[in-house]
Amino acid sequence: MNVQDRRRILGPIEAKPLAFPETKSTSNEETTVVLPEFQAPSIQTNLLKNCNGSCIIENENTSILSSIYGPRSTRSNLFESRCLINVTIKSAVFPTSELKELSSFLINVLESFVCLELYPKAGIDVFINLNIEQVSDLSWYIPYIMMSIVLGLVDAGIEISDLPGCGFNDNNAICFTKNGSEVIGIWRDKGDIKDESSFGDSLDICKDQYLQIKGLMASYLLSKLDDDKST
Amino acid sequence: MNTRTGYLENVDGSCLYSLNSTKVIAAVTGPVEPKARQELPTQLALEINIRPACGVPTTREVNIQDKVRAVITPTLALYKYPRQLCQITLQLLQAGETESYFHELELVACVNSTTYALVDSGIALKGIALGTTIVITEGNKLITEPTDENLKNAKSTHVVVYMIENSKPTNLLLMDSYGDFDQNDVFKVLEQSEIKINELNKNFREYMKTKLNNL
Amino acid sequence: MTDVEESTVEVHPVSFPPEILARISPDLSLQRHLSLGFRPSSRGFEEFRDITINTGDVTRRIQSDDNSVKIPPNNGKQGLGSCVLKQGDVFVITQITGGIIEDITLSKNDMELEDDTELLEITKEHSDITKYSSVYPVVEINRGRMGACTDEEMTISQRLYDSLLHSHILTQDVLRVEPGVRITNEDGSVSIIYPDTKENKEITNALKPKKKWSYVLYAKIEVFGRTGPVYDMCWNSLIAALQSVKLPRTFIDERATDLKMTVRARGRNAVVMETYNLLCDPNESTNLQLRENSISYASTYGIIDLDPEADITNLENNDDVDEPMDEGLETKTVLLADIDGEAEETSIKSTISITACPNGRFKQFSVVGGGAKITKELLMRSITLSKQRSRDITLKVQTV
Numbered sequence: 012m013n014v015q016d017r018r019r020i021l022g023p024i025e026a027k028p029l030a031f032p033e034t035k036s037t038s039n040e041e042t043t044v045v046l047p048e049f050q051a052p053s054i055q056t057n058l059l060k061n062c063n064g065s066c067i068i069e070n071e072n073t074s075i076l077s078s079i080y081g082p083r084s085t086r087s088n089l090f091e092s093r094c095l096i097n098v099t100i101k102s103a104v105f106p107t108s109e110l111k112e113l114s115s116f117l118i119n120v121l122e123s124f125v126c127l128e129l130y131p132k133a134g135i136d137v138f139i140n141l142n143i144e145q146v147s148d149l150s151w152y153i154p155y156i157m158m159s160i161v162l163g164l165v166d167a168g169i170e171i172s173d174l175p176g177c178g179f180n181d182n183n184a185i186c187f188t189k190n191g192s193e194v195i196g197i198w199r200d201k202g203d204i205k206d207e208s209s210f211g212d213s214l215d216i217c218k219d220q221y222l223q224i225k226g227l228m229a230s231y232l233l234s235k236l237d238d239d240k241s242t
Numbered sequence: 243m244n245t246r247t248g249y250l251e252n253v254d255g256s257c258l259y260s261l262n263s264t265k266v267i268a269a270v271t272g273p274v275e276p277k278a279r280q281e282l283p284t285q286l287a288l289e290i291n292i293r294p295a296c297g298v299p300t301t302r303e304v305n306i307q308d309k310v311r312a313v314i315t316p317t318l319a320l321y322k323y324p325r326q327l328c329q330i331t332l333q334l335l336q337a338g339e340t341e342s343y344f345h346e347l348e349l350v351a352c353v354n355s356t357t358y359a360l361v362d363s364g365i366a367l368k369g370i371a372l373g374t375t376i377v378i379t380e381g382n383k384l385i386t387e388p389t390d391e392n393l394k395n396a397k398s399t400h401v402v403v404y405m406i407e408n409s410k411p412t413n414l415l416l417m418d419s420y421g422d423f424d425q426n427d428v429f430k431v432l433e434q435s436e437i438k439i440n441e442l443n444k445n446f447r448e449y450m451k452t453k454l455n456n457l
Numbered sequence: 458m459t460d461v462e463e464s465t466v467e468v469h470p471v472s473f474p475p476e477i478l479a480r481i482s483p484d485l486s487l488q489r490h491l492s493l494g495f496r497p498s499s500r501g502f503e504e505f506r507d508i509t510i511n512t513g514d515v516t517r518r519i520q521s522d523d524n525s526v527k528i529p530p531n532n533g534k535q536g537l538g539s540c541v542l543k544q545g546d547v548f549v550i551t552q553i554t555g556g557i558i559e560d561i562t563l564s565k566n567d568m569e570l571e572d573d574t575e576l577l578e579i580t581k582e583h584s585d586i587t588k589y590s591s592v593y594p595v596v597e598i599n600r601g602r603m604g605a606c607t608d609e610e611m612t613i614s615q616r617l618y619d620s621l622l623h624s625h626i627l628t629q630d631v632l633r634v635e636p637g638v639r640i641t642n643e644d645g646s647v648s649i650i651y652p653d654t655k656e657n658k659e660i661t662n663a664l665k666p667k668k669k670w671s672y673v674l675y676a677k678i679e680v681f682g683r684t685g686p687v688y689d690m691c692w693n694s695l696i697a698a699l700q701s702v703k704l705p706r707t708f709i710d711e712r713a714t715d716l717k718m719t720v721r722a723r724g725r726n727a728v729v730m731e732t733y734n735l736l737c738d739p740n741e742s743t744n745l746q747l748r749e750n751s752i753s754y755a756s757t758y759g760i761i762d763l764d765p766e767a768d769i770t771n772l773e774n775n776d777d778v779d780e781p782m783d784e785g786l787e788t789k790t791v792l793l794a795d796i797d798g799e800a801e802e803t804s805i806k807s808t809i810s811i812t813a814c815p816n817g818r819f820k821q822f823s824v825v826g827g828g829a830k831i832t833k834e835l836l837m838r839s840i841t842l843s844k845q846r847s848r849d850i851t852l853k854v855q856t857v
Binding site: 017023028032060062078080103136140 | 546548549552554555556558599605611614618673677683684705734737
Binding site for chain 3: 302304305307308310315316343345393394395398399405412413414415416417418419420421422423424425427428429433
């Protein structure tokens with residue numbers, strides 16, 4: 012019995028994926044991965060025509076595309092007084108289980124700043140496509156992912172209560188809102204928090220990064236507004 | 243080419259069709275009540291299912307389905323049956339070609355057998371669709387109704403389907419060509435297939451005439 | 458009396474802004490546009506959308522001299538080639554990945570075939586389809602829905618597979634794996650020997666097993682922002698991506714070449730099995746050799762009858778008594794290049810899709826004539842345009 016997917020052309024079952032020998036690092040220096048600093052990415056919104064809002068965030072080796080569909084009717088027959096948010100993340104690099112976890116994390120974060128009450132009986136679907144090379148853990152990408160979602164939501168004309176953002180430091184990705192006075196989500200890839208003071212430090216660094224990102228988003232939106240006015 | 247209509251008893255129209263070693267049964271049910279999602283407010287909805295000679299349907303059958311639909315839709319008097327459904331099921335008995343490389347012979351068999359089955363079912367038609375397969379060999383020779391061996395060694399393969407109205411081929415409904423060929427080949431194939439389809443049409447009318455006389 | 462007055466209804470002609478008319482009656486909106494000599498997208502009848510092609514942009518590599526490419530050790534493991542194509546508002550991202558399969562179908566003749574014939578076969582035109590290969594494409598059109606793939610995705614995938622196979626662009630020979638052997642030298646250092654020179658060939662021949670392997674190629678094609686039919690974009694993107702493919706060289710470890718295991722099956726026969734692990738060299742790769750004269754690009758055309766009743770110029774001239782009536786009722790059929798947009802996609806039932814090489818040969822040709830009659834003149838015109846378009850795209854891909 013052929014157990015392969017009949018709807019896709021997947022080729023012969025006997026084929027094996029290309030196997031590369033495990034790279035044994037020749038020196039110790041290479042094992043300590045130096046994570047790239049936060050780089051101001053290029054931003055472009057209103058990219059795709061078949062969705063309500065979209066945004067692409069790109070830097071040297073990352074390209075994150077968000078497409079927002081909604082508010083639109085849901086399939087559910089129940090009456091929902093608030094809007095339902097759904098996040099789907101697609102990437103060839105990370106395992107699906109990790110992506111699922113991240114999407115439920117992002118749903119929680121989104122629910123704290125999207126004005127859900129304004130869209131009863133509706134749903135907002137967020138699709139994220141990560142076209143990246145794996146340079147680090149998932150948490151490193153979260154600031155960029157957040158940025159593309161927030162700008163995508165703005166592009167879709169969905170009301171949000173603030174321009175939230177996320178900062179990254181030492182395995183922590185911390186999402187802020189209200190100018191850094193409120194934390195709306197913390198994501199940690201691995202390892203325990205050893206002592207409070209180091210976490211406090213990374214909180215401060217993340218906050219600075221959030222403010223920087225917020226500035227970038229605000230200036231992008233303002234310049235876009237000017238462009239729209241002039242045309 | 244061998245055809246036998248009314249082959250199945252529980253459907254509105256059917257046809258057992260064979261050409262060389264390609265064999266297919268076409269069954270037409272309709273007009274019937276559609277499912278809610280199929281229903282079209284002003285016209286007849288069309289559902290086409292193709293089952294391969296062996297194994298389960300894959301993307302390959304979906305692709306053939308898509309082409310059969312493109313060919314059959316313009317022949318039906320769609321607006322005569324609003325909110326109704328016509329269901330066409332095609333069961334291949336023998337592919338007659340290497341399935342991993344080709345679908346040409348099966349496509350033509352599906353189109354021609356559907357035409358016979360549709361006429362058998364009595365659904366109103368604007369015209370009929372008849373098609374043929376042509377290959378161009380390495381030596382630039384045209385072979386109509388090729389065998390699997392012909393297909394394998396052909397430089398290019400072509401499926402051509404014409405719409406027949408008032409007993410003449412009028413519109414080109416489908417041309418589906420693969421391989422290596424140029425524009426002269428395209429027109430040569432169209433010309434040759436028109437001759438062949440005229441012949442098929444003659445057979446079709448002959449068949450229907452004897453069938454009616456025997457009633 | 459007031460009742461009577463209220464019940465008399467005065468009929469006003471209803472008029473809609475263009476964008477609303479386009480939604481409620483795409484057909485009429487399209488006809489109105491065409492009667493003015495341009496299309497809803499404000500393109501001319503035979504005007505294509507602008508196209509930009511970038512290859513190797515998704516998975517970045519550090520290019521070194523010659524054909525060989527150095528891949529940074531951490532990434533690019535699976536990606537062999539890629540392409541980002543943008544046509545109008547639509548993006549198509551194609552990524553080529555690979556796998557290896559053991560050739561069990563090889564006949565004895567193939568085993569005896571020696572390398573001298575292989576070079577010839579790449580350049581020689583062969584019609585035997587069993588000598589050619591294809592890639593396994595999976596098309597995904599992003600439209601904000603989850604779940605099973607749509608018929609459109611399946612049809613496009615199958616068409617891409619068939620067209621690629623029958624275009625004779627890939628021979629099975631170029632996908633054949635020529636494994637090297639990893640040798641541990643006397644001083645403990647490890648080196649890989651490839652059968653490039655005569656001397657090395659002797660070594661590898663002596664060491665390597667009698668089995669044969671082939672590469673298999675997969676293509677993942679993602680479409681973003683679909684606004685109309687996308688087959689031609691998928692094809693063009695796939696062909697551009699294939700031209701960027703680098704196949705990693707593979708090797709077998711010396712210690713594994715002679716590996717034999719005895720297995721007792723059901724306590725009766727002792728079966729000798731050989732298992733080999735082919736590994737890919739992260740530092741060495743070769744360009745995938747395509748048959749250059751089979752490289753072709755696709756374009757799509759629509760054919761539609763102009764409806765004289767929808768003609769805006771006729772509407773305006775209606776009061777003009779001198780207007781001869783019969784002239785206005787003449788139906789004209791026009792060819793539109795590169796159909797796009799909801800109105801064009803739903804209203805145009807007759808389409809032509811041509812995959813042409815820049816030299817004028819065709820690889821795939823499909824005509825669907827459900828609507829307007831396709832005349833020889835229209836076919837000729839679309840053929841001319843498709844050749845021109847193919848040359849344009851060739852230039853774009855080459856300049857990448």
